[in-house]
Amino acid sequence: MIKNNRPEVILxxxxxxxxxxxxxxxxIEMASVYQKKCAIIINEIGEVGIDNRQMRMLGYDVLDLFGGCVCCTMKVTLEATINHLLENNDxxxxxxxxPSGVADPLALYEAITNCGYAESDIQNIFIFDPTRIDFYQKHLKTLFWDSVNLAKYVVINKIDEVSKERTEEAAEMxxxxxxxxxxxxxxxxNELTSEFSQYLMGKEVS
Ligand SMILES: Nc1nc2c(ncn2[C@@H]2O[C@H](COP(=O)(O)OP(=O)(O)OP(=O)(O)O)[C@@H](O)[C@H]2O)c(=O)[nH]1
Ligand SMILES: [Mg+2]
Known part of the structure; x- marks a missing residue:
């Protein structure tokens, strides 16, 4: 349970x-059905769609591109943005x-915990595209491992594009x-499943 009626942070x-x-x-749509109020933090760098950790794993030097300081800037910005939201909305x-792929997840966690959240409060949902299992296993093993480890829930998405066996394989991974x-x-x-909606909206963090 989050202290002081703080909004839940969902990553x-x-x-x-x-x-x-x-x-x-x-x-956002679901929250409005449940009459819950959301703030959305959008990350411009994320919109560009470049994931520097993935790129680095594939042998590109992205530090040159971003000067290496983007994560720090983002951490400060994220912290300031969350604090601003907390101060101005009760x-x-x-x-x-x-978060964009450029962000170091641990730096994000630090920014959020600096705003008074416990790490365990962070609802980190890892969205897993099972059409790319082979690619993840081949190129992103460590990153995949770290990401799942940090997550609270996994959403196996795009089940319309894969067999039941593939979906199960993703869940087993x-x-x-x-x-x-x-x-x-x-x-x-399609819609979020009702089980997931209830999980996210109805159930408090345990
Ligand atoms: N078939 C299918 N396509 C999906 C599903 N969910 C998302 N997509 C499509 O997958 C593509 C990528 O979806 P996004 O939501 O933009 O993915 P993202 O993770 O935000 O992408 P980046 O921010 O670029 O990393 C879009 O064309 C979506 O319409 C799904 O369940 N099934
Ligand atoms: Mg996106």
């Missing part, structure tokens, strides 16, 4: 094109944020990294 994490923005938009239920992690299987081009 939508996942690799390029996995469905983070789609999920964020669906969550009726917020959720802060939704899609997540569970083998973080035993017991809850997975929700979805086609985010």
């Amino acid at each position: 939508f994490t996942g690799f390029l094109g996995s469905g983070k923005t789609t999920m964020l938009l669906k969550t 009726d917020l239920d959720y802060i939704l944020f899609e 997540a569970a083998s990294i973080k035993p017991g992690i809850k997975s929700f299987k979805m086609n985010l081009n």
